[in-house]
Amino acid sequence: MTGTTGAFITFEGGEGAGKSTQVRRLAARLRTGHPVVVTREPGGSPKAEAIRAALLSGVAKPYGPFAEALLFSAARIDHLDTLIRPALARGETVLCDRFADSTRAYQGAAGGLAPDLVTSLERVVVGPTRPDLTLILDLDPALGLARAAKRSAEGAEAGPDRFEAEALAFHTRLRDAFRAIAAAEPGRCVLIDASAEPEAVEAAIRTAVTARLPRLLGEAHGDAA
Structure with a gap:
């Protein structure tokens, strides 16, 4: 669900x-x-940020993936109501670092939550506010965890969070889940090779946005170069 000129x-x-x-x-750009x-x-909103802090600290982990999915859903409801939907209604473009697909992958495929339960939660919480385009950055999980560890060592983060601390097998299931989402919904999703240098990844994303939502980069820049 987008505004006149924007996109999600x-x-x-x-x-x-x-x-x-x-x-x-x-x-x-x-x-x-x-x-x-x-x-x-x-x-993305004050209430949702408070839930984020709790989730990433691992406070909900002992209660299982369903409890985590409910907390993610509560945060998403507030986020949608207070920020995403109003911005889209104004015709603005919303770029969101993670959305409902992460619940499908983390709590669903990797966490073992039944797919029909995840789908039901998503239907109730997200409703018609679906992304126009989802860019799935695909990376070998071992490399991704090494990058995350380096980021933590450099002081950008206070050590691994609740999900970074999971075993490699969990992250392998995550990657498989995201790739399956991309394959199942090619009209919405584009799989991007995230192993390349940031400039090459940026160029691939620009190409995908130009192809799927040409009005955005056409307005933002004379061309996609």
């Missing part, structure tokens, strides 16, 4: 895939043409 673009992928970097880069809102999940 989500970025997905495993740990260390570079989503945050690529969200910032795309936002900078698009902002030369029209308003862009950058947000993230869980988070």
